[in-house]
Amino acid sequence: MVLKLVGLAGSYNRPSKTFALVEHIASVAAERYGFDVRLHDLTDVGPSLGQAQRQGDLDEAAARVLTDVVEADFLIVGSPTYKGSYPGLFKHFIDLIDPEQLRAKPILITATGGGDRHALMVEHQLRPLFGFFMAHTLPTAVYASDRDFADYRVVSESLQQRIGFAVDELAAFFPVRELAAAE
Numbered sequence: 275m276v277l278k279l280v281g282l283a284g285s286y287n288r289p290s291k292t293f294a295l296v297e298h299i300a301s302v303a304a305e306r307y308g309f310d311v312r313l314h315d316l317t318d319v320g321p322s323l324g325q326a327q328r329q330g331d332l333d334e335a336a337a338r339v340l341t342d343v344v345e346a347d348f349l350i351v352g353s354p355t356y357k358g359s360y361p362g363l364f365k366h367f368i369d370l371i372d373p374e375q376l377r378a379k380p381i382l383i384t385a386t387g388g389g390d391r392h393a394l395m396v397e398h399q400l401r402p403l404f405g406f407f408m409a410h411t412l413p414t415a416v417y418a419s420d421r422d423f424a425d426y427r428v429v430s431e432s433l434q435q436r437i438g439f440a441v442d443e444l445a446a447f448f449p450v451r452e453l454a455a456a457e
């Protein structure tokens with residue numbers, strides 16, 4: 275059975291460093307574990323998000339992204355850092371997800387920022403956000419700053435090493451999920 279990995283980049287910029295980071299991590303994970311990968315950004319979600327107060331208010335494109343996210347076996351969630359936290363529009367998308375829809379979901383959390391000053395935003399903002407959902411955020415979170423990229427590609431060796439640690443940690447979820455699927 276091929277497991278589904280979904281990457282969500284909370285940026286609407288194209289090109290986007292956050293999307294590039296999520297895409298890079300997803301390709302490392304897919305090469306290691308043979309996942310079926312789908313990637314989305316907030317531009318895929320589109321303009322209906324801003325007006326939506328509940329999932330039913332989303333248009334088809336946005337609803338498809340949300341369904342992909344909640345039905346994923348594994349998630350990579352990436353956010354740009356805005357004013358020391360995640361962007362409001364990204365939070366609004368997450369706000370539309372029902373609490374039980376991410377329960378026990380393995381999530382690799384990641385963020386980008388202009389510099390290193392807000393590197394702990396993954397620990398102080400993203401981890402508690404997914405803690406609310408009782409999701410399994412992986413122990414290693416990945417933060418990348420401008421100098422880790424060249425032309426929207428991950429080039430830093432230390433970042434790639436950290437990505438390797440995080441991807442290793444996904445393996446812990448295989449036995450449990452395969453048992454659940456067999457029930």
Ligand SMILES: Cc1cc2nc3c(=O)[nH]c(=O)nc-3n(C[C@H](O)[C@H](O)[C@H](O)COP(=O)(O)O)c2cc1C
Nearest residue numbers: 285287290291292354355356357358386387388389
């Ligand atoms: C409105 C705004 C606020 C930002 N605030 C921060 C910040 O507080 N700390 C930081 O390190 N970078 C900050 N940045 C820089 C972005 O986090 C950084 O360029 C990020 O990699 C952009 O991701 P993207 O290319 O995926 O859109 C900010 C950028 C914008 C546009």
